[in-house]
Amino acid sequence: MSTAQAVRMTNDAASPGGENFQVSANTEQYLTFILNGEEYGVDILRVQEIKGWDSATPIPNTPDYVRGVINLRGTIVPIIDLRARFGLERVPYGPTTVVIVLKVMHGNASRIMGIVVDAVSEVYNVSQQDLKPAPEFGGAVRVDFVKGLATVDQKMVIILAIDELLNSEAMSAANAE
Amino acid sequence: MTIDMSKFLDTFFEESAEGLDAMESGLLNMQDGAADDELVNTIFRAAHSIKGGSATFGLSEVAEFTHHMETLLDELRAGKRAVATELIDVLLESVDCLRALLAASKSGAATDPERARILSQRMGKMLGAAPGHVVQQQAPEGTVATAGGAAQGWRIVFRPHAHLYRTGNDPVRMLRELAELGDYTVACDTSRLPRFADAQPEDCALAWTVELRGDIAEKRVREVFDWVDGDCDLTVERLAATAASAHKSALPVVEQKAVEPDAKAKAPEQKTQSQDPRAASETSSIRVGIDKVDALINMVGELVITQSMLGQVGKDFDMSRVEKLMHGLAQLERNTRELQESVMRIRMMPINFAFQRFPRMVRDLSQKLNKKIDLRMSGEQTELDKTVMEKIGDPLVHLVRNSVDHGIEMPDTRRAAGKSETGIVTLNAFHQGGNIVIEIKDDGAGLPRDKIIAKARKQGLLGADEEPSDDKVFELIFMAGFSTADQVTDVSGRGVGMDVVRKNIKALGGTVEVKSESGKGSTFTIRLPLTLAILDGQLVSVGEQTYIVPLVSIVETLQMKREAISAIAGRAELYRLRDEYIPVLRLYDLFCIEPRQKELVGGLLVVVEGDGKRVGLFVDDLQNQQQVVIKSLESNFKRVPGVSGATILGDGTVALILDVGGVIDASRQATSPKGFGTKQAQVRAA
Numbered sequence: 001m002s003t004a005q006a007v008r009m010t011n012d013a014a015s016p017g018g019e020n021f022q023v024s025a026n027t028e029q030y031l032t033f034i035l036n037g038e039e040y041g042v043d044i045l046r047v048q049e050i051k052g053w054d055s056a057t058p059i060p061n062t063p064d065y066v067r068g069v070i071n072l073r074g075t076i077v078p079i080i081d082l083r084a085r086f087g088l089e090r091v092p093y094g095p096t097t098v099v100i101v102l103k104v105m106h107g108n109a110s111r112i113m114g115i116v117v118d119a120v121s122e123v124y125n126v127s128q129q130d131l132k133p134a135p136e137f138g139g140a141v142r143v144d145f146v147k148g149l150a151t152v153d154q155k156m157v158i159i160l161a162i163d164e165l166l167n168s169e170a171m172s173a174a175n176a177e
Numbered sequence: 178m179t180i181d182m183s184k185f186l187d188t189f190f191e192e193s194a195e196g197l198d199a200m201e202s203g204l205l206n207m208q209d210g211a212a213d214d215e216l217v218n219t220i221f222r223a224a225h226s227i228k229g230g231s232a233t234f235g236l237s238e239v240a241e242f243t244h245h246m247e248t249l250l251d252e253l254r255a256g257k258r259a260v261a262t263e264l265i266d267v268l269l270e271s272v273d274c275l276r277a278l279l280a281a282s283k284s285g286a287a288t289d290p291e292r293a294r295i296l297s298q299r300m301g302k303m304l305g306a307a308p309g310h311v312v313q314q315q316a317p318e319g320t321v322a323t324a325g326g327a328a329q330g331w332r333i334v335f336r337p338h339a340h341l342y343r344t345g346n347d348p349v350r351m352l353r354e355l356a357e358l359g360d361y362t363v364a365c366d367t368s369r370l371p372r373f374a375d376a377q378p379e380d381c382a383l384a385w386t387v388e389l390r391g392d393i394a395e396k397r398v399r400e401v402f403d404w405v406d407g408d409c410d411l412t413v414e415r416l417a418a419t420a421a422s423a424h425k426s427a428l429p430v431v432e433q434k435a436v437e438p439d440a441k442a443k444a445p446e447q448k449t450q451s452q453d454p455r456a457a458s459e460t461s462s463i464r465v466g467i468d469k470v471d472a473l474i475n476m477v478g479e480l481v482i483t484q485s486m487l488g489q490v491g492k493d494f495d496m497s498r499v500e501k502l503m504h505g506l507a508q509l510e511r512n513t514r515e516l517q518e519s520v521m522r523i524r525m526m527p528i529n530f531a532f533q534r535f536p537r538m539v540r541d542l543s544q545k546l547n548k549k550i551d552l553r554m555s556g557e558q559t560e561l562d563k564t565v566m567e568k569i570g571d572p573l574v575h576l577v578r579n580s581v582d583h584g585i586e587m588p589d590t591r592r593a594a595g596k597s598e599t600g601i602v603t604l605n606a607f608h609q610g611g612n613i614v615i616e617i618k619d620d621g622a623g624l625p626r627d628k629i630i631a632k633a634r635k636q637g638l639l640g641a642d643e644e645p646s647d648d649k650v651f652e653l654i655f656m657a658g659f660s661t662a663d664q665v666t667d668v669s670g671r672g673v674g675m676d677v678v679r680k681n682i683k684a685l686g687g688t689v690e691v692k693s694e695s696g697k698g699s700t701f702t703i704r705l706p707l708t709l710a711i712l713d714g715q716l717v718s719v720g721e722q723t724y725i726v727p728l729v730s731i732v733e734t735l736q737m738k739r740e741a742i743s744a745i746a747g748r749a750e751l752y753r754l755r756d757e758y759i760p761v762l763r764l765y766d767l768f769c770i771e772p773r774q775k776e777l778v779g780g781l782l783v784v785v786e787g788d789g790k791r792v793g794l795f796v797d798d799l800q801n802q803q804q805v806v807i808k809s810l811e812s813n814f815k816r817v818p819g820v821s822g823a824t825i826l827g828d829g830t831v832a833l834i835l836d837v838g839g840v841i842d843a844s845r846q847a848t849s850p851k852g853f854g855t856k857q858a859q860v861r862a863a
Contacts, residue, residue, distance in 0.1 A: 057722065057831040059810075059817055060768040061843075069814065071825045078814040111813045 026128045030150075032157055033100060033117040036088045040117075041124065041150065041159045048101040048112060050120055053093050067116060072101065079114040080166060091118075104166045113166050124157065126150045131159065189230045190283050191462065196223035197279075198533055201272050205536045208265050214254075220268075221250045225407065227275070232403060239278050242293045245300045246271050252304070267303060269537070271296050330359070330390035330416040331398050336366075337409040339380040346405050352385065354401045359391030388416060463563055465523050473519045480512045517804075521711065525560035528606045528615070531570050532557050535577055535604060542581045549588050549599040550581060556606035561613050565705055568685055569615070572678040576617045576701050577602065579674070584621035584699060594696060596620070612687075613707055618700040624693040629653055651691045655679045683838075686729075712807055714824075714834065716800035717783060720770045723832045724796075725805055725824060730837040732784040732791060734799060739778045752782060752793050759784060762844045763795045767819070773797045787837035792844065794835075807834065819843045 030041035056068030056079045065084035069076050079099060083090060096119035104111045131148035147161040203220040224247045231239035246268065252258040274296050280286075333355070337348060355361055366384040370376070389398065395413060402411050487505045490498055532554050543550040561569075585591075585600030592598055603618040626647070633639040633653050655675045682689045686706045693699035706712075706729070714725035715734075741753040742761070750761040761782065765772035774780055774797050782793040805824035810817055810833075821836035 055830075057823070057833065058768075058770065059814075059820070059833065061818060069810065069823060069831050071829055071831050074808075074825065076808045076810055076813060076823045076825075076831060078810075113813060 027125045030124050030126055030159060032121040032124060034119045034121050035082055035117050039121055039155060039157045041157045042102065042162055044123060046103050046162060048103055051099050051101065053097045053099055053116060070114065072112070075112060077101065077112050077114055079116060081116045102162055105163050106167050124152050186234055189234060190279060193227050193230065193279050196227050197272055197276050199223045201269065201537055202533055204265050204268050205540060207260055208262065217250065217254045221247065221254050224250055229403060236282050238293065239275065239282060242275060242278060242297060245297050249300050249304060264303065267296065267299050271300070330388065331393065331395065332414050332416055333387040333389060333398060334412040335387065335409060336384040337381045337405065339382065341381040341405060341408050342379055344408055346408065348385070351401050355387055355389060358393050358397060359389055361387055361389045363387045390416070463526065469519065469523055476512065476516045476519055480516060483508045483512050524563050526563050526566055527558045528561050528566065529557040531566050531573060532604055538574065538577065539581055539602060542578065546582065548585055550585055551599050551601050553601060554604045559606040559608060559613060562707060565685055568681065569705065572681045573615070575674050575678050580617055580619040580621065584619035586622050612704045615703040616700055618698065620698040623695045623697055623699050624651055624654065626650055626695060651693055654691065710807060711804050712834065713802065714805045715802050717796040718798045718800060719764050719796050720772045722770055723800065723826065725832055725834040726783060726785060727834070727837065728802060730785045730787055732786050734781060734783045737777050737780050737782050742777050750777065754784065759791050759793045761793045761795055762840065767840065767844060785837045787841050790841055792841050805834065
């Protein structure tokens with residue numbers, strides 16, 4: 001409870017602060033990371049910290065992309081393997097493998113979760129106009145996990161909607177009970 | 178400069194709630210015996226501070242209502258009125274009404290002005306009907322219309338008590354305020370002034386007589402003195418007053434009548450307020466005794482000393498100082514443990530907070546049911562964690578209500594049974610081991626054993642010729658939808674309840690059991706852990722993982738012998754423990770992890786009990802026992818069946834705490850191959 005409140009407070013404090021950084025009001029900053037050669041971005045204001053991979057305590061009866069929980073300064077934080085979440089082939093964790101700790105909004109509450117990715121990449125400024133909606137991929141990929149596509153230096157960056165991604169039915173189904 | 182009053186508003190509500198509780202318990206005590214001065218004063222003070230506070234915050238409805246209560250109480254305090262049941266009834270109802278008014282103001286919801294008005298009227302009537310005031314009453318009634326407006330002026334005799342300055346009040350300010358109301362003359366009475374040599378600069382020895390002329394409502398005059406009420410002798414009388422209205426206590430009647438139309442006029446105003454419902458902030462606070470805080474500070478001091486000592490040892494360490502290091506570490510351990518205990522103690526509150534609502538409840542119920550009931554409470558000072566306390570309230574209410582409604586018989590039945598007419602309900606709390614035990618006992622008829630059996634047979638819970646033990650019969654009342662009450666009353670008997678009671682208590686990690694003797698009464702015993710934040714656990718390891726089994730659920734731990742192991746259909750493994758067969762649960766199977774040992778023979782079996790069932794958990798190894806701090810998995814993740822939470826071990830890793838009941842349930846489902854733990858071991862392989 002208190003953690004959630006504290007987190008919300010930092011966010012509230014962060015939002016106006018973050019805008020100072022931005023070139024214009026329409027521009028948002030995204031932290032990007034590499035997953036299977038592709039570059040993905042998440043809203044930088046949601047990033048709490050980036051840390052190296054350390055072992056996690058597995059939790060029984062959870063989908064295999066839930067790697068377990070870690071101790072983040074006294075808070076129990078679940079870790080999601082994004083490769084497994086996207087059904088990508090599993091690779092051994094290497095020196096660049098990192099955990100990005102994110103704040104995920106779930107209704108009015110917020111949660112702290114970590115995602116395991118291959119490597120972190122850059123921080124980009126992306127304006128709202130440059131954010132193209134994702135086309136229908138067909139059944140292969142769930143579009144609602146993608147907030148939009150941005151082009152930076154001729155490369156495509158997939159901006160993720162982390163609230164939808166990390167609160168998807170597999171995670172929240174058990175939560176409802 | 179404006180002060181943001183809303184900051185203090187929450188404090189005011191909190192304090193008012195405490196004040197109301199104090200009033201309620203005071204009134205109940207008063208009913209039992211003579212009104213001793215201290216008691217009346219306590220009630221009066223509570224009412225007074227609520228009035229003062231609500232006026233400050235602009236809660237005029239509350240302030241007005243409380244004022245009427247205060248007037249009534251003031252007469253009581255002055256000994257002008259005897260304690261009568263009727264009076265206490267009205268006052269108790271007023272407490273309820275006030276509580277509703279405050280709750281409404283807090284949430285910004287609409288109030289029920291009608292209820293307050295009716296009560297005010299009743300109080301007004303009582304005031305009017307007071308012996309010795311009958312004559313006076315007539316006059317004000319007749320002059321209602323003029324009382325508020327047409328008085329030509331007031332004579333105010335203001336005689337502050339000596340300590341007035343120390344309460345932070347300045348008579349000059351009040352006189353100035355009076356001056357603003359109208360044309361006035363003031364005379365200072367210096368008769369009380371001591372000789373200069375004896376004068377105390379902080380004492381007030383002056384008194385004033387003010388004659389205020391003009392068309393001024395008495396209320397406005399009195400408002401000036403709101404803050405010094407109780408710290409002074411104040412007389413406000415009409416100039417050229419008739420002899421009739423000379424008495425102070427008669428005046429509120431006048432005022433009240435004048436106020437009533439006001440109250441109605443305020444109602445729409447209240448509604449506009451409710452347009453912006455203030456989000457009632459849910460941050461709760463606790464009051465902590467200063468001794469507890471002091472103890473904490475002492476302990477932190479010691480911790481700092483130990484830390485600096487260890488720092489010294491570590492600075493240039495060599496093997497000769499090992500002993501000193503060990504000594505320091507031992508001290509650190511002791512400090513930490515003590516600190517932990519003290520911190521936990523901060524959350525502890527006497528169970529009185531949960532008990533204090535019962536005298537009122539039992540009183541109301543017994544009146545309603547025409548029973549005579551004496552409620553006795555003991556062990557009110559037994560301390561309990563605040564979270565546990567908040568959650569135990571409802572189950573307790575239910576059990577007490579049951580005792581009153583079903584347990585205690587009607588007076589004539591009791592007389593016929595050779596018992597005293599007055600039934601006794603006893604609430605008792607005490608510590609036992611790491612638990613708190615709460616007993617709810619009545620000397621009523623006891624549980625109707627035959628009725629329960631008959632009902633159970635009807636519902637198919639018992640076989641037709643089964644003769645169950647007492648324990649088993651009484652266990653039945655905790656089943657959902659089981660009620661033996663002949664008649665569903667609005668007090669109890671709907672058959673929802675006992676199962677909910679048990680469920681709630683179980684959710685707190687506690688148990689409830691019942692003992693009953695026909696004709697002599699029944700006793701419900703609730704056992705609860707002292708705190709929800711810390712748990713005594715046994716650390717067990719399975720493969721790489723460490724799990725924590727709550728110590729309370731462990732029956733015993735043993736090394737398995739070959740001859741005691743057997744299996745049904747090659748799958749369900751059983752272990753014979755003395756004359757009992759216990760299912761063996763391979764924890765690694767359940768949690769899908771790679772163990773170090775798969776062979777049962779010689780392996781360790783932790784026999785645990787949950788929900789009245791026993792199973793043996795097969796684990797690799799036992800580690801130490803320790804207290805662990807429970808951390809929630811749900812706050813960032815979700816509920817996981819079989820796991821009640823997590824904790825952080827000494828090395829910083831996370832260990833899961835087993836929920837024994839959940840594990841047992843899960844093991845049942847696990848017989849189907851797709852059940853619990855289908856997660857493959859590959860997850861951790863990478």
